[in-house]
Amino acid sequence: MRYSIFTLLAHAVAGNRRWPPAWRDAEPKTAYDVVIVGGGGHGLATAYYLARVHGITNVAVLEKSWIGSGSVGRNTTIIRSNYLLPGNIPFYEWSLKLWEGLEQDINYNAMVSQRGTLNLFHTDAQRDAFVRRGNAMRLHEVDAELLDLAALRRFVPFLDFDNARFPIRGGMLQRRGGTVRHDAVAWGYARAADRLGVDIIQNCEVTGIRIERGRAVGVETSRGYIAAGKVGLACAGDSSRVAAMAGLRLPIESHVLQAFVTEGLKPVVPCVITFGAGHFYVSQSDKGSLVFGGDLDGYNSYAQRGNLPTVEDVCESGMALMPCLGRVRMLRSWGGIMDMSMDGSPIIDRTLVERLYLNAGWCYGGFKATPASGWCFAHLLARDEPHPVGAAYRLDRFAAGRVIDEKGQGPHPNRH
Amino acid sequence: MRIPCPHCGSRGHDEFAYYGDAAPQRPDPAAADAERAFCEYVYLRDNPAGVHRELWYHAHGCQSWLIVERDTRSHAIGRVLDARARLDGAP
Numbered sequence: 001m002r003y004s005i006f007t008l009l010a011h012a013v014a015g016n017r018r019w020p021p022a023w024r025d026a027e028p029k030t031a032y033d034v035v036i037v038g039g040g041g042h043g044l045a046t047a048y049y050l051a052r053v054h055g056i057t058n059v060a061v062l063e064k065s066w067i068g069s070g071s072v073g074r075n076t077t078i079i080r081s082n083y084l085l086p087g088n089i090p091f092y093e094w095s096l097k098l099w100e101g102l103e104q105d106i107n108y109n110a111m112v113s114q115r116g117t118l119n120l121f122h123t124d125a126q127r128d129a130f131v132r133r134g135n136a137m138r139l140h141e142v143d144a145e146l147l148d149l150a151a152l153r154r155f156v157p158f159l160d161f162d163n164a165r166f167p168i169r170g171g172m173l174q175r176r177g178g179t180v181r182h183d184a185v186a187w188g189y190a191r192a193a194d195r196l197g198v199d200i201i202q203n204c205e206v207t208g209i210r211i212e213r214g215r216a217v218g219v220e221t222s223r224g225y226i227a228a229g230k231v232g233l234a235c236a237g238d239s240s241r242v243a244a245m246a247g248l249r250l251p252i253e254s255h256v257l258q259a260f261v262t263e264g265l266k267p268v269v270p271c272v273i274t275f276g277a278g279h280f281y282v283s284q285s286d287k288g289s290l291v292f293g294g295d296l297d298g299y300n301s302y303a304q305r306g307n308l309p310t311v312e313d314v315c316e317s318g319m320a321l322m323p324c325l326g327r328v329r330m331l332r333s334w335g336g337i338m339d340m341s342m343d344g345s346p347i348i349d350r351t352l353v354e355r356l357y358l359n360a361g362w363c364y365g366g367f368k369a370t371p372a373s374g375w376c377f378a379h380l381l382a383r384d385e386p387h388p389v390g391a392a393y394r395l396d397r398f399a400a401g402r403v404i405d406e407k408g409q410g411p412h413p414n415r416h
Numbered sequence: 417m418r419i420p421c422p423h424c425g426s427r428g429h430d431e432f433a434y435y436g437d438a439a440p441q442r443p444d445p446a447a448a449d450a451e452r453a454f455c456e457y458v459y460l461r462d463n464p465a466g467v468h469r470e471l472w473y474h475a476h477g478c479q480s481w482l483i484v485e486r487d488t489r490s491h492a493i494g495r496v497l498d499a500r501a502r503l504d505g506a507p
Binding site for chain 2: 238240241244249250251252253254298299300301302303307309342398399411412413414
């Protein structure tokens with residue numbers, strides 16, 4: 001059933017008692033052409049584009065829990081393509097273009113809000129770095145603007161411009177960046193993929209990968225063995241665990257990232273703002289809550305919670321940026337499992353096991369990449385060659401010295 | 417999360433800097449497979465969901481390097497050794 005104002009009214013008149021499920025609760029078949037392990041944003045987007053772009057519909061998405069239970073349902077909702085390196089910019093820009101057309105494409109309201117992402121800077125050197133980044137973006141035909149103090153005072157007057165320790169010198173703005181409602185992305189892609197024939201199978205944990213003569217032939221699951229022509233792993237923070245089932249070690253450490261939501265406030269923050277003197281980013285949801293976060297805790301973790309020193313650090317950054325937050329109450333905090341890669345950039349590639357493909361290493365930046373990740377992974381699964389915008393995300397780039405290190409921090413996952 | 421430093425006692429984890437997995441051993445650069453071994457040493461990790469032997473530096477305390485056994489699923493900490501124990505043959 002297509003969502004439209006007409007179906008909305010028709011169901012309202014009927015007392016909203018006959019809405020069909022957004023996707024089937026499919027029973028797993030014994031075999032599929034493609035099995036995608038991981039029902040998060042990337043896995044679901046991959047399944048959708050496999051069906052829509054490549055006409056491959058005999059596909060199952062296997063999710064160990066409920067779809068959206070991982071990072072896609074718990075992130076800080078930011079979308080942007082303001083990256084520095086040529087291996088990254090075209091990919092994230094393609095993702096942003098897909099975001100711009102997504103709601104019409106999947107017939108689902110994902111609340112794509114291009115309210116702008118603003119990166120503040122506080123020193124001359126930092127300004128130079130953002131000018132360099134903005135020019136790199138412009139060279140790839142991506143929008144970027146430099147705002148001076150006068151422009152910032154008009155746009156975001158509530159910032160602490162007089163902060164002696166972290167004076168605000170200006171900011172780089174990408175107007176086409178913004179936020180998207182994360183749950184809707186999971187549900188929208190699931191529904192769209194299901195309508196094209198993809199089976200979305202929840203509560204189905206992959207416990208093993210069956211390999212015969214060096215080739216992946218299927219997956220053992222909590223709901224039985226499922227044969228597969230190709231197996232695509234999109235397991236985010238669990239990537240190392242699942243790849244180990246195929247005897248693979250990855251250039252990834254799983255780290256906890258915390259995020260926070262405040263009580264609802266009247267409209268204050270018009271865009272996404274990132275602090276330049278500390279790792280802190282904030283936006284305001286349509287319910288009025290401030291949604292914010294900062295650095296990783298810094299140690300390997302699968303616990304899906306972090307510790308209080310990080311909470312204190314993040315709140316201190318928020319106070320330095322917007323002292324008006326001082327009386328605001330925090331409503332919720334949580335932690336997720338980030339697949340931090342050794343250069344801070346993702347991997348979309350084949351593996352040494354034939355017919356086994358890997359999509360991982362998204363660090364804490366996977367949400368904005370959801371459409372392009374699905375697009376590129378579907379292309380790789382369908383055609384056995386990388387899509388041009390994701391061609392740099394090779395697993396062998398580490399051995400070849402072609403790392404994509406935006407922060408210049410080297411092989412230390414917790415510094416990216 | 418508190419880490420029991422053998423020299424300083426139980427301290428909050430924010431007194432320490434985290435390095436990572438203590439398991440990787442620097443390969444012999446003269447070995448025949450040195451290039452592959454170094455690539456694995458620098459880039460590949462077990463990344464277990466379970467007990468993890470890892471290196472922490474007591475930056476705001478005694479400045480010792482510690483080998484800490486910690487369960488990455490619960491953050492529960494087991495044995496903690498000064499890394500100098502490796503000079504005496506500890507793993």
